[in-house]
Amino acid sequence: xxxxxxxxxxxxxxxxxxxxxxxxFARKGEIPSGREVVNLYLAEDGKEGTGFTQYSHxxxxxxxxxxxxxxxxxQGEPQAMVxxxxxxxxxxxxxxxxxxxxxxxxxxxxLDGDGRATASxxxxxxxxxxxLAALSQLQRRTQDLVPRGSLVSDELIAERRAEAQxx
Numbered sequence: 519x520x521x522x523x524x525x526x527x528x529x530x531x532x533x534x535x536x537x538x539x540x541x542x543f544a545r546k547g548e549i550p551s552g553r554e555v556v557n558l559y560l561a562e563d564g565k566e567g568t569g570f571t572q573y574s575h576x577x578x579x580x581x582x583x584x585x586x587x588x589x590x591x592x593q594g595e596p597q598a599m600v601x602x603x604x605x606x607x608x609x610x611x612x613x614x615x616x617x618x619x620x621x622x623x624x625x626x627x628x629l630d631g632d633g634r635a636t637a638s639x640x641x642x643x644x645x646x647x648x649x650l651a652a653l654s655q656l657q658r659r660t661q662d663l664v665p666r667g668s669l670v671s672d673e674l675i676a677e678r679r680a681e682a683q684x685x
Contacts, residue, residue, distance in 0.1 A: 535569055556570055
């Protein structure tokens with residue numbers, strides 16, 4: 519479970535609000551509303567503006583860390599990483615071609631520490647994909663090709679045995 523409040527300075531207002539968010543999320547199993555969080559924080563004599571601000575930061579951080587396929591999470595299967603999303607924003611490419619990709623975008627791209635990626639330009643649009651994101655896309659595209667619960671390796675072994683017996 520993501521307990522995001524442990525990643526911030528203990529004893530701070532931010533930590534308390536994030537702890538409220540974490541507890542509601544753990545109890546309900548879904549992202550709480552900002553109003554729920556702020557009402558609990560106000561009951562502790564907190565400030566409404568601070569509550570909403572920190573709630574939005576918590577929610578953004580949670581969503582950037584949640585890289586779990588919905589189907590697999592609902593069915594209790596092993597969790598697979600999926601690429602995230604970040605809204606459009608201006609960035610700068612230097613005249614010599616250097617591009618700095620912000621941290622939240624690198625997380626959403628599932629970029630490894632080694633920084634390897636593949637780039638293409640389609641209709642003037644620069645597209646960059648990390649190996650993990652490409653693998654995740656491929657897995658999603660092919661998941662319906664094999665019936666759930668069956669193993670392609672078992673089918674291959676059975677075919678090989680049948681061929682060996684036929685010889």
